[in-house]
Amino acid sequence: MSGTGGEKPPLRRKWGDYWMRLGDRFRARGPWVRRAMVGLAFLVCVAALTREPSPDFLVGDDLNAQVANREIRAAFYFETPDLQRTQEARDQEMARVPEYFRVDAEAVNTQLAELRGRIALLREARTRMHGEVTAALRASTPEQSAWTVAGRVAAAAAARLKEQAEWGDMPAADLLALWLMPDRDSVPERVFSEPSADGSPAPVRVLSLNPDTEFPLTFSEADRLGSLALDALGQVLNAGVRGAEISDDERGRRVVVWRGGDAVSDRAAGADLEYGAVPSVSDAVEALGARLTDMAKRAATAQGGATQADYARLHDAAMALCRPLVVPTLAEDKVATATARARAAEAVQPVMKEVEAGEIIQDRGKRWTKQSRSDVQTYLSIIQREERPLLKVVNSFFSHAILVLLAFVALAKVAALVEGGAGGLKQRADASRAFSVALVLLSATLAVGRFSSYFEPTGFVLPVAAAAILCAILVNAPMAAFFSGIAALLVSAQYQYNWRLMLVAGAMALAGAFSISRVRRRSDMTAASLTATLVGLVAAVAVTLSAESLFAESFVRRLLLLLLNGGFCMVAVPGLLSPLERLFNLTTDITLLEYSDLNNPLLGELAVKAPATYAHSLMLGQIAEAAADAIGANGLLARVCAYYHDIGKTANISDFAENQSGFNIHDTLPPAVSAARIRSHVLQGAEIARRSHLPQAIVDGILEHHGTMRVGYFYQQAVEREGADRVNEADFRYPGPRPQRPETAILMICDASESGVRSLGSPGEEEVRNFVRKILDIRGQEGQFDDCNLTLKHLNTIADVVVRGIMSTMHTRVRYPSMSLAGEKEKTGAPLDAPAATGGSIR
Known part of the structure; x- marks a missing residue:
């Protein structure tokens, strides 16, 4: 793929172009398209949350039979009495009731x-x-x-x-x-x-x-x-x-002695005391x-x-x-004791157990047990209480609409905070774009959850963590963290407000969001998915210990579903990342890594047509990356922008000194024309990048790497020939805009410094440092750094890194006798550029 044609792009690149064109079409339609998208996302989320559970109708023979002739699976989460644990609790309460004695x-x-x-x-x-x-x-x-x-x-x-x-x-x-x-x-x-x-x-x-x-x-x-x-x-x-002598154990036994009244109805007549006190x-x-x-x-x-x-x-x-x-005269009143213990047992509330949506209540072909029969009866009673299904659907729709509306408002507020908050040198997320990304991911998650609920109704297989990881990559970790909580809450509502699912899905999503702050390899996404899966397993153990045994069948099934969930995350994140990047015109490190490949057709064309510019771009990429990393900016973005910043020179390679061989075309042109030809490489490079569907961040780097500086060499020539009053300064300035992010500002500094130093011959480190400082001062005075969030401390750090990088490229080699002449020729070679310290360069 190149700006002048070339080989047919592969199928993967075609799909990427499709998503990019789709995103461009949406963005071109204006705000009403965004509003329509928000409305559509709202309806998708509410529809995914609203549904009527399908009841399981049983005839009387089913419950009265010895063996179940069908499988009964819960369509929703509910609670039912745990007969065994309830009986144990009642037995304990009955054991606390003392024996009753009455006066005969x-x-x-x-x-x-x-x-x-x-x-x-x-x-x-x-x-x-x-x-x-x-x-x-x-x-x-x-x-x-x-x-x-x-x-x-x-x-x-x-x-x-x-x-x-x-x-x-x-x-x-x-x-x-x-x-x-x-x-x-x-x-x-x-x-x-x-x-x-x-x-x-x-x-x-x-x-x-x-x-x-x-x-x-x-x-x-x-x-x-x-x-x-x-x-x-x-x-x-x-x-x-009382009768005969008793043992010490019996002496401390609590009894109730009835000295009058009815032991069953007249409780006030009894005295609760130790048997030894009788x-x-x-x-x-x-x-x-x-x-x-x-x-x-x-x-x-x-x-x-x-x-x-x-x-x-x-x-x-x-x-x-x-x-x-x-x-x-005392006689044990067994009737009163039994009655009191029965009343104590009745006062004990049933111990409830939870039945998850999709859990099998009674297997087909297995014997009914007291517990399974009780569970099914509870389940059917809940279904039968839903007397007006249409009204329930309407109420559910409006309740979920309110819940989704609150979630959307919260996401919009957080997106605005992420954009407006202090973000250091990291690229701030655009509020509208961050909100759109969150809505698409949330809608897709709930839609997939609705679809998967028909096959796996517990929800533990739903890859909520994949959406959180994508949000962290496409926006940033703080936004992804908040998105994780919202998504886990809505997914739990989708599965009958299952609190276990909310905790496990929230833990997985948060772990995935915070474990992928920097992506330089596709294995980083796999590692984030593995981390989310591990955290999900630990969270599942924690929530299971609070209510049931780790050896329960439901827990083992839950672990298997979480492992499957992790596998889905490993596949979904890299598979969806590229379409989402193209759709929202976002550039991630993964995309930058793809474009950092030197075998890219554009870079290949640059290497063939303008080898000196190509070498300059590679050298510039190394210096810019080191400077960006030194101040906490995105070094990968700075390097990739440096690779492509001069691709516009391939349109007129002879206009630039590093690509000339003897004849300089500018000697025959007026300064204004020469300046226009020099300036044109910026717009031509941006056009080539757009035709080649390069990410917008690289296009911005091409446009911003000269900012709005003057082409100083030809401007000075024009002033000398025609006078300052007759020269229009705007004709000699680059179209800009000024650098909007630290990476493009670093690219501007490195480009001017590296090309300008070559005009100094063989300078020492101090001379190079002074030159770089002068470059910074001139661009600072012209306000080139006003829009990119760089401080004086950052500029000092950048200057130190640029000086070290330039000095490392000017190292000397051991001179061999047979090559002394060539060495002398190398040392005294012609400069590649006119002095840049005057405020500009002919590059």
């Missing part, structure tokens, strides 16, 4: 009835005490008190009663006698006979009793003692008494003694004049009768 009311009533029976026996025995006490009192002597006589009678009666079989389990006779004692104030007073007047020893006898009735005695104190015993025993037994029989006996002591004190105090002996007498009497009746 029947056992309590039995013991109280036994106590009442004993008290009734004692009451029956007290009826016989009237005659016995009265008889004893009539037979008593004055030395014996009536109360003592009554006590002796009660002791004797208790002893007789203990000899009977039915009284065998009653208290000991001395304690039993206390229950037979009458009230002190009810014992009759005795009336004794008077002693004889003559002092004879006639015995004193009881004449009568006061009162002298058939039943003079009362037993109210004994009856009160019975009431105290009944109350104390009832309180102790109703508080709950009183045993011995503990209950101690509690009974304490209660009887307290009751005896209150009863004795109520009578007035009571002594400590009275307290002890009442306590011992009641304790002797009640102690044998203290028995275990």
Whole structure:
């Protein structure tokens, strides 16, 4: 391919030309085409996101059969109860529920009835005490008190009663006698006979009793003692008494003791405590003694004049009768325990598991399990709830339209920030072009996602990372990073808002975007795809560990899909890069590497027609690349622009000193004509580059490498011949524009310095440095560096690199005797150019 014709371009180059022409046609149509493209991209994205899941209708026999007769695959993401994990959670909650014990009311009533029976026996025995006490009192002597006589009678009666079989389990006779004692104030007073007047020893006898009735005695104190015993025993037994001794492990077991109410409905009646805190029989006996002591004190105090002996007498009497009746009264309430545990299990929310879109819920030909049947029932219930599918589609469309609109606005804002932000010497992305690239990549990603969802509904095979890598190459890494987040979010929405897919796709896209900041070989794109795949695998492991096992079938399938995803990225990135470059008129390092091939037809034609210019271009490329790399600019772009910057000279090779052999055509031409012929190589070179479909960046390099400088040599000639007033300076200036990027400014400096130094003969390093500084000063004064973001520090660095590069090209060789003449001729050869330090060059 050349500006003057040549060999037929290969098929690959034809396709590249097609995409370039298509891009030129769109750009030529103006803003309305861009608006139409944005609208089309918007509709594509919304349509790709909006769809109605196809329901799977099952008849009743399918769910009731032992073996599934069809495969059930989820069309969308949903959550369903995990039966096993839910049961485990409920079992744990049920294990926390303590056992329930209730006070056995029947056992309590039995013991109280036994106590009442004993008290009734004692009451029956007290009826016989009237005659016995009265008889004893009539037979008593004055030395014996009536109360003592009554006590002796009660002791004797208790002893007789203990000899009977039915009284065998009653208290000991001395304690039993206390229950037979009458009230002190009810014992009759005795009336004794008077002693004889003559002092004879006639015995004193009881004449009568006061009162002298058939039943003079009362037993109210004994009856009160019975009431105290009944109350104390009832309180102790109703508080709950556990059985035999228990182990230390059982002592710490939590139980609920129900002392009243219904164990199922009346929760407030229960006391939650350790089983060891429930009183045993011995503990209950101690509690009974304490209660009887307290009751005896209150009863004795109520009578007035009571002594400590009275307290002890009442306590011992009641304790002797009640102690044998203290028995275990707690019984395990298994119904209440089961009911409480069932309620606790019901309160546990089901543990949910996630079913991914495309995941097989039930395989055909396999037995139904409880889990698979539950999953299918949940899936069908979700489908059946969608009662108005048309309304759902409309709602989905508008919701996704809002989401896509927000994504587009965010991308536009970020594109503007990328263009307007400080970007150093790296080429800033054009906001409109960056936004267009992002829209095309996003639309293509969602469209491919929609298509692939019909074959692989999980989305893990979708190469989102490929779009991010392309965005990083075509625009820059910051824009690609933001694009990665937007793309991952929309792709997850496309697959039923799958958060796992969003995290994995986002991680892969970010890894790919940040791993390809510089592309000098096609293997760099492969390395970025591999990096994205590795990060995706790690992210998949991370999200899987949060919810399921690494040995699950779904996880293994997910890994295989991610590996396939990485393979698609390796193929898609290099395959789509060239068409996208041509479509958006972008130049990447990959394209520059292709045009850096010295076998390119344009460079071959330059080498044949103008070998000196060709050699100059190659030398200039090395110096310009080193200078650009030194300040952080794109050295590859500077080198490739240097290779092609003078291809316009092939149209009139004899107009330039390095290609002349003796005769100089400019000696016969007016300065203005000579200047026009010199200036023409810029426009002719740009035209040749456009016809050959060179990237716009190279065309810009051709146009900008002289900027708007004057052709100084011929301008000076014109001024000397015609006078400054009669010379139009614009006729002697290059068409420009001034350098718009650092690389073309570097090319301008290197071109003027390298050609100008040749006019100095054999200069030293300091002379070369001064000359380069003068070149910089003159171009700086004319504002040639105002549009290319170069600082004084950058210019100083460029000058140092250019000086070293030029000096390295002016090295000397060892002189051989047979070649001394040729060496002298080389050293004194004619200069290739007129002095450039005057402000220009005839190059």
